[in-house]
Amino acid sequence: NAGVTQTPKFQVLKTGQSMTLQCAQDMNHEYMSWYRQDPGMGLRLIHYSVGAGITDQGEVPNGYNVSRSTTEDFPLRLLSAAPSQTSVYFCASSYDSRWNTEAFFGQGTRLTVV
């Protein structure tokens, strides 16, 4: 089983560049989220989705856009990268709308903005 697949695993961007972090899951989960992980701050929620066509903002949404055109895919877009967006990004999915059961995570994308 592939589970949750994130690409790329590593990326270096220049300030002002744009890019899309890809996330795909093959478990038919309706609920998906994007987190960023920073030292001393744990994982913080950026955006989440409760199904195709429905997204909402999390704790730290500024500078990021998302869309959900299919159940499987939930890409995260950085429109104009800033050094403050240097982080490790995780995509997660769950079949449970309350996230009360096991969440499944991708292996993360380490993004460096120079």
Add this chain to the structure above:
Amino acid sequence: AQTVTQSQPEMSVQEAETVTLSCTYDTSESDYYLFWYKQPPSRQMILVIRQEAYKQQNATENRFSVNFQKAAKSFSLKISDSQLGDAAMYFCAYSSAYGNKLVFGAGTILRVKS
């Protein structure tokens, strides 16, 4: 908003010994779920253990057990017979039975000495 606090940035344990990682949380709700996730150097997030707040019995999974104190809003993880493979970052997480997100603590790095 719910918050999760892990007050120990780093812990060390000797191989075969027992170690306890601390977690406290703040919520006004009575029905919720608590988790411990392990993140080894591979970055993969792995569910270690899950506790349902309405169950008084502490969850256990092989060498991993929790001490859940609902009144004190405390949820510690005990690792018995520590192994080198237990070395990782451990995250405590909370989800509400009425919400739609998973909230993480800052994490504790566990080092295992041989």
